Amino acid sequence: MTETLKEIQRDYEGDESRPLEGYARVLGVYGGAVSVLLAAAKLTGRRAPEKISPMDLMLMGLFTHRLSRTLAKDTVTSPIRAPFTRYVGVSGPSELKEEVRGSGLRHALGELVSCPFCLAQWVATGYAAGMVFAPRFTRVAGATMAAVAISDWLQLAYSRLMKASDG
Secondary structure: HHHHHHHHHHHHOOOOOOOHHHHHHHHHHHHHHHHHHHOOOHHHHHOOOOOOOOOHHHHHHHHHHHHHHHHHHHHOOOHHOOOEEEEEEEEEEEEEEEEEEEOHOOOOHHHOOOOOOHHHHHHHHHHHHHHHOOHHHHHHHHOOOOOHHHHHHHHHHHHHHHHHHHH
């Protein structure tokens, strides 16, 4: 069985080195976390909302967008990524460009923590769990991050308008 998995990995990778075992571990942690959340909900009698309102969906989307970018790109959160990445430079307003380093699980975690698209699944799952276990607090957190996301977009629009008026 082990030899078959190694052959599958070699065939998949081709000339590239991909941390498939690390990805599998990360997926295992995600699946385990979701399983624990589902079990905790069942044990405590918590239930998912009957339906998700458009406002809740909007808050969840904005929260997921903003927190994922904050974790993956913000200068202040770089200590979280530092064990897995190397600073390369600035990639945009208040965002860093970093290179994933290491191999195996370290590399897989580096890809996860430095990619807002990759983190979005984890963040959205956390938000969904919050809607089951602490909906009021979760909505406040959602509104807070939504306000930050909207503020970011307004700051970028303002900056573009100022550049356009100068030139």
